[in-house]
Amino acid sequence: MSTHPEYDALIVGGRAAGASLAQLLAKQGRRVLVADRDEFPSDTMSTHFMNMIAVGALKRLGVLDDILAAGFRRITRHRAWIDDCCFEGPAGPPGAFSLAPRRIVLDAVLLDHAVKAGARFEQRTRVDSLLREDGQVVGAVLQTTGGERREVRARVLIGADGKSSKVAEWVGAQEYDAVPAMRPGYYAYFHGVEPRPEPTLEFWFGGDQIGFVFPMREGEDCIAFEIQPEDFDEFRSDHAAAFDARVRRLPDMARRMQNAHLEGKVIGVKGIDNYFRKPYGPGWALTGDAGYLKDPITGLGIGDALEQAFMLAEALGAWFDGADWEATMSAFQQKRDQTMKPMYDATLDYVRMRDIGPAEQALLRAVVISPTLMRSVAYAMVAQLPSLLSPAAYGRTAFVSRFLWPVPEAAKT
Numbered sequence: 001m002s003t004h005p006e007y008d009a010l011i012v013g014g015r016a017a018g019a020s021l022a023q024l025l026a027k028q029g030r031r032v033l034v035a036d037r038d039e040f041p042s043d044t045m046s047t048h049f050m051n052m053i054a055v056g057a058l059k060r061l062g063v064l065d066d067i068l069a070a071g072f073r074r075i076t077r078h079r080a081w082i083d084d085c086c087f088e089g090p091a092g093p094p095g096a097f098s099l100a101p102r103r104i105v106l107d108a109v110l111l112d113h114a115v116k117a118g119a120r121f122e123q124r125t126r127v128d129s130l131l132r133e134d135g136q137v138v139g140a141v142l143q144t145t146g147g148e149r150r151e152v153r154a155r156v157l158i159g160a161d162g163k164s165s166k167v168a169e170w171v172g173a174q175e176y177d178a179v180p181a182m183r184p185g186y187y188a189y190f191h192g193v194e195p196r197p198e199p200t201l202e203f204w205f206g207g208d209q210i211g212f213v214f215p216m217r218e219g220e221d222c223i224a225f226e227i228q229p230e231d232f233d234e235f236r237s238d239h240a241a242a243f244d245a246r247v248r249r250l251p252d253m254a255r256r257m258q259n260a261h262l263e264g265k266v267i268g269v270k271g272i273d274n275y276f277r278k279p280y281g282p283g284w285a286l287t288g289d290a291g292y293l294k295d296p297i298t299g300l301g302i303g304d305a306l307e308q309a310f311m312l313a314e315a316l317g318a319w320f321d322g323a324d325w326e327a328t329m330s331a332f333q334q335k336r337d338q339t340m341k342p343m344y345d346a347t348l349d350y351v352r353m354r355d356i357g358p359a360e361q362a363l364l365r366a367v368v369i370s371p372t373l374m375r376s377v378a379y380a381m382v383a384q385l386p387s388l389l390s391p392a393a394y395g396r397t398a399f400v401s402r403f404l405w406p407v408p409e410a411a412k413t
C-alpha cells in the first residue's frame with residue numbers, strides 16, 4: 001500500500017449494522033471512521049420490532065438502558081390471530097420482553113455509544129467510490145453535503161450501507177440463495193389506539209394479508225400490513241384509505257381505533273428482496289442488510305444486524321491481530337450463514353403463506369375451542385422443536401414458542 005492508512009476500519013453506514021460494529025471495534029482500540037450520508041438523529045424505513053434475542057444484543061452492547069429511558073414499553077406478551085382464532089403467550093421466559101424502539105432513537109443511541117467508545121462519526125457524508133490498489137480495496141472517496149471531497153484510507157472498508165448497498169455493487173459481491181421480493185408492505189404510526197392490558201405484540205394472519213401492531217411508547221403504536229402483489233393497485237390509488245379500512249376490519253380494531261389518529265403518512269414498500277451475499281473480499285467486508293437481506297415479516301433485520309456486528313468484530317479483531325484474512329473471514333461467513341439460515345428459510349415460508357381456505361379454517365377452529373386438543377398441539381410442538389431445528393435455530397424460535405401460552409409444569413402430567 002503506497003500510503004499508510006489513517007484508519008483500521010472505514011464503515012459506510014451508521015445505523016444498526018454500522019454503529020454497533022463501530023462500537024465493538026473501537027472498544028478493541030481500533031481506529032474507526034463511520035460515514036453516513038444521512039443527518040442524525042433521523043428515522044428510516046422500519047416497523048422497529050425487536051424480539052427478546054435482539055433485546056439481549058442491545059443489552060450486550062450496553063445500550064438497552066438508554067433505549068428504555070426514552071420510554072419504549074417492554075412488550076411482555078405476544079398475541080397471534082389466524083382468521084378468528086387467537087393464540088396468546090408471554091414474549092419469552094419470565095423477565096424477557098421484546099421492544100419496538102423508533103429508529104430515530106435507536107440509531108442515535110447506537111451511534112452515541114460508538115462515539116463514546118472512540119469511533120469517529122461523520123454524518124451528511126456520502127461514500128462516492130472506492131480506492132483500489134492491485135485489486136485490493138484500500139479506502140474510499142467521501143463527499144460531504146457541502147461538496148467537500150476527500151480520500152480516506154483504511155485497512156478494511158465495511159459496507160454497512162443497507163439493502164441498496166453501493167459497496168456490494170462496487171465490489172461485485174456474489175449473491176446466493178436469493179429469492180426476489182414477494183409481498184408489498186405498508187405501515188404507519190398512530191397515537192391513541194386503545195392498548196391491551198399488558199404491552200402486546202399483535203398480529204393477524206387473515207385471508208392473504210398479515211397485520212401487525214407494535215407497541216412503541218405510551219400511546220404510540222406502529223401498525224403494519226403485508227399484503228399481496230394483486231392488492232397493490234388498491235393501495236396505490238389511496239393508500240391511507242385502504243390502510244384504514246383494513247385496520248378496522250381486524251378483530252376488535254374498529255373499536256380500539258375510535259380515538260386514534262395517524263402521525264404523518266402511510267409508508268409503503270413494493271417488496272424486499274431476499275439474499276445472502278459473500279460478505280468479504282480483498283480489503284472489504286459487508287454486514288447488516290448489505291450482506292444478508294430478507295422480507296421484514298419476521299422482524300429480524302435489526303437484531304440480525306447486531307448479531308453480525310458481534311461476529312464480524314470478533315473476526316476482524318483476530319485479523320487485525322495477525323490472523324489470516326481468508327481463513328478468518330470464511331469462518332465468519334460460515335458462522336453467519338449457519339446462524340441465520342434457519343430463520344431465513346422460515347421467513348420465506350411465512351412470506352409464501354397464502355389463505356388457508358374454509359376446510360382448514362374449520363379444523364383450526366375445532367382445535368382451538370378444545371383445550372385438550374390445543375394442549376396436545378402445543379406439547380407436540382414443544383417436543384418436536386428441538387429435533388426439527390438445529391441448536392442455533394432452536395435458540396431463535398422465540399418466534400414460534402412465544403405463541404404457546406404458558407402452562408404450569410404441574411399441569412403437564
Ligand SMILES: Cc1cc2nc3c(=O)[nH]c(=O)nc-3n(C[C@H](O)[C@H](O)[C@H](O)COP(=O)(O)OP(=O)(O)OC[C@H]3O[C@@H](n4cnc5c(N)ncnc54)[C@H](O)[C@@H]3O)c2cc1C
Pocket residue numbers: 012013014015016017018035036037038044045046047048049050125126127128160161162163165166185269272287288289290296298299300301302303305
Ligand atoms: C418496511 C420495513 C419494515 C421493517 N421492519 C423491521 C422490524 O420490525 N424489525 C426489524 O428487526 N427489522 C425490520 N426491518 C429491517 C431493518 O430495517 C433492517 O434490517 C435494518 O435497518 C438493517 O440495518 P443496516 O444498518 O444494515 O441498514 P440501514 O438501516 O438501511 O442503514 C444503512 C445506512 O447506510 C447509509 N448509506 C447508504 N449508502 C451510503 C453511502 N454511499 N455513503 C454513506 N452512507 C450510506 C444510509 O444513509 C443508512 O443510514 C424492516 C425493513 C423495512 C423495509
